[in-house]
Amino acid sequence: MSNYNINVFKRASLNRNFEQYVFEGIQNRMFKFPIYLSAGQEYISASIAEVMSEKNIDPNVFIQHRGHSTYLSFDAPIEELIDELLGRKTGCANGMGGSASIHSKPKNIFGHDGLMGSQVPIAVGHCYKTNHPTIVYMGDASAEEDYVLGALGWASTKNLPMLFVVEDNNLSILTEKRVRRNWEMDSVARGFNMRGMQTTDDPESIKKCLENVFDGPMLLNVNTHRKYWHSGAGIDDPNTFDRYEHEMEKLGDVAKQIHEQTKIQVQEAWQKQLDKQ
């Protein structure tokens, strides 16, 4: 059992327990606006953040709307995310960002404006100026935006140190990918003369793909499964594959202990912020 797998699990556990708390909050009408849950997909950000940590890289991160797990995986403060979801000025986006437009200045996480995929050209322009390792997240649907494709082409032309991550849960709302297109983003990336890879959200596979990350631009299409719809309004299939549960089972008692401890930490963090009201 490697430190990497445990550390990824710790990050994923924070994400999952946070999202589970929020999901229950949605059921109890705790929130005043739409909440975009990342549960089920948390292993992507958790793995990438851990790889960055191991490589001692402090990247600029351009987040997308389903981004709680990205925010937490890259160690942005949980208290500010809680406050943001509560619409407070002390939130990470001063209560303006809601769930979709969170960010963190200290952690170099840049907020998303809600225009699907706009973070991709913005990240490309930012990286062109800074030439600093940059990660940008998108979904399999936002990847279809024409301006995403145009930006990928320019990033390749300029050979920018970028990692484009497609969190591919195969669904846009409820429309499957095969209905919308007959191509895959990793082949599109290769068509643009950049490295394009496809993997599952298995942490070891993600790590392997990232061996030479930032040696020029690269796109990683990660096939994953969402646990909940936006705002927790529904569940696609209660028996859908759950990476988090799978890894917890694989890692055994250590992981189960981490899960229980993290659950308490998350509940305490929420309670502490709620008590401030």
Added chain:
Amino acid sequence: MAKTVRQTIKEITKKHLDSGSRCYGQCLTAVGWVGGTLPELYEEDGMIELSMADVAGGGIVTGAALAGERPIYVVRYQGFQWYNSPIIANYAMKSKEIWQRPCPLLIRSIAMEGGIGPVAGSSHHSIYQRMPGVKVVSPMTPEEYKYVYDQFMKDDDVYYISEHRKSYDNTEELENIIHDEADITLFPISVTRFAAQEAARNLEEKGLKVNVVHQLWIKPFDFKEEWQRALSSSKHGGIVLDDDYEEGAASSIAHRMMMDVDKKVRTFCLRHRTAGFHPTVDNLPPNALEIEEKILEII
């Protein structure tokens, strides 16, 4: 010899690039160098050729602005703003308010003199004018251009510069004409400022007193007291003239004027129809003769 607007923009661009910032756009290095307004420089000098993906281009420049570059973004036809504006309007113009991360970006948006069909023809500053987080300015003289650039460099907002090619050869500064108790007051924007001056001169020869109050700032619109007095004392109110459609900045400004001064303010702008290529079907801003006719019709 006095400098033209063209030379002024060229010198400002060179100075901007020399300071380490960059200028982005499509086909910047093409024959003509965007109407001669760009110094003949290349990528290594900071003149950055974007691909022809317009929407992405607006996003890329927004990202550069977010990183603190203060880029100049050249959009060769204002009509192309319909697909250059989405990410600028939704991100660059909101970023300061939501995340306290300003995206200062200077957009050079160039209007043509007609003859170029349904998309590219005239000004489209109204697309931006309705949105928060942006300043919209239409300089037509060398000193105005310098002033606007200096303002941008002191500011952290997005600046939309509504240029018009017809101003590029201009060397003159445009002074307001304000009479005591004029017959009417014109508030011209963009290229209509030249036509308004000409119309006022022609009508003066016929014994009419026509005020011309030049409009540099489209947004924020500051209805100065002197202008209010000029309108208030005009027998037949005012007309806002514009190189964009009536149902945009011109109507918005006219409405604001009428809220502040108890006089009727009309608009005279592009006709509410699509432009064709041939002169017989083109859609051009009001010229001096048309403005004169409009004034005579009113009074």
